[in-house]
Amino acid sequence: MKSSLSYMFICIVLSACVEPGIAKEEFVIKYSHAGPADPTMQSSSGAAVVFKHELEKLGKGRIRVDVYPSGQLGSLRSSVHQVRKGTIHICDISSGVLASLYYPPLEILDLPYVLSSRASAMAALDSSNPVMKKLIEQCAEKTGIRVLSLAPFGFRNMSNNVRPIRTPAEMKGLKVRTMEIVAHRKLMESFGARAMPIPWLELYTSLQTNVVDGEETTPQNMIMGKIFQVQKYLTLTNHLMGVGAILCNEQWYQSLPDDIRSNLLEAQSVARDAYNRFGEYLDAIALEKLKSRMEVYEPTAEQMQMFRDAAVPYMRKYMEDRYGQELVTEFLTAAEAAEKLARQAEGSVANEGKYDFESLWGFITDQPPEKISQKK
DSSP states (O other): OHHHHHHHHHHHHHHHHSOTTOOOOOEEEEEEESSOSSTTSOHHHHHHHHHHHHHHHHHTTSEEEEEEOTTTTOOHHHHHHHHHHTSSSEEEEEHHHHHHHTOGGGGGGGOTTOOOSHHHHHHHHOTTSHHHHHHHHHHHHHHSEEEEEEEEEEEEEEEESSSOOOSGGGGTTOEEEEOSOHHHHHHHHHTTOEEEEOOGGGHHHHHHTTSSSEEEEOHHHHHHTTGGGTOOEEEEEEEEEEEEEEEEEHHHHHHSOHHHHHHHHHHHHHHHHHHHHHHHHHHHHHHHHHHTTSEEEOOOHHHHHHHHHHHHHHHHHHHHHHHOHHHHHHHHHHHHHHHHHHHHHTTHHHHOSSOOHHHHHHHHHTOOHHHHHHTO
16 A cells, blocks of 8 residues: 555656647667767768757757757768668768669769759759759658658869879879769770779878879868878869768558657758859868869860760760669759759859858858957
């Protein structure tokens, strides 16, 4: 009898501690990305902070987002595997990694020289685009992985330590590191280079020890990875707009209550905008830094056409042979429409969003706007 009374007393005390209107259930979300812990160094890192902030605010105490940067939970490939298994809820990767592992049709996003600006890329990659919507739903159905959003990471460029590159002919025979993405390897082959897939964490040493002669990535990655310390020449080929993909486990996503799922999508929309515009800023300042540390060459219009002539027909045939002309044509048509939309809007597609630059940078760096303005 005494123990029963004690039990009842504990229950009464515990229920009295729960305030009316405060949700008792908490959703803990594991979010993995390979960017550095410092959110000011890469767009993936900054967007993760924005996503966490927005979703926890919208969740009003029901949601906690635990962010794991620097590949703490595994490489890009490992992260995709873990999302599929459900051991990680969300991860940020390059879209080509998912294509190479589980859903090949997503390779069409790695067609070269298709998107000419971040504004057109944001429009082309939006989930409201019928082509993207179809790919996202098919991917979820066939793989158990849902693409929450796709956003431009930035234009990829060539660096090497052998000679200046002005035309594709000067790339012949060079050993060039690529991501572990089939389409990226094919693209380097179209230029006459020898593509060698190497994980990012092994790249610096591979360049330092001449395992490879060069690599291709964005300016912000070259600064982050200190590539300028082991590479002499940089050519601004802008051959490909890298695409970041935010993935989640489909079964977990469908199991979420409607309001939590809605909060998740709203937070991801804000983070997508931050990802794009913060990345644009980082690439711009990174390029200025690289100009003082490497020999940077910007091809002439005629030389750029040589790169296009080498890559575009080669890669289009590769894609059409694998996925058929219909899908490739659909994507190129959607991309062309996005280009027109971006030109007509004069960049407004890229500038619309819930964060202006100062508030975004101030939030990530925890500095008030007046201090940011003083630095300009």
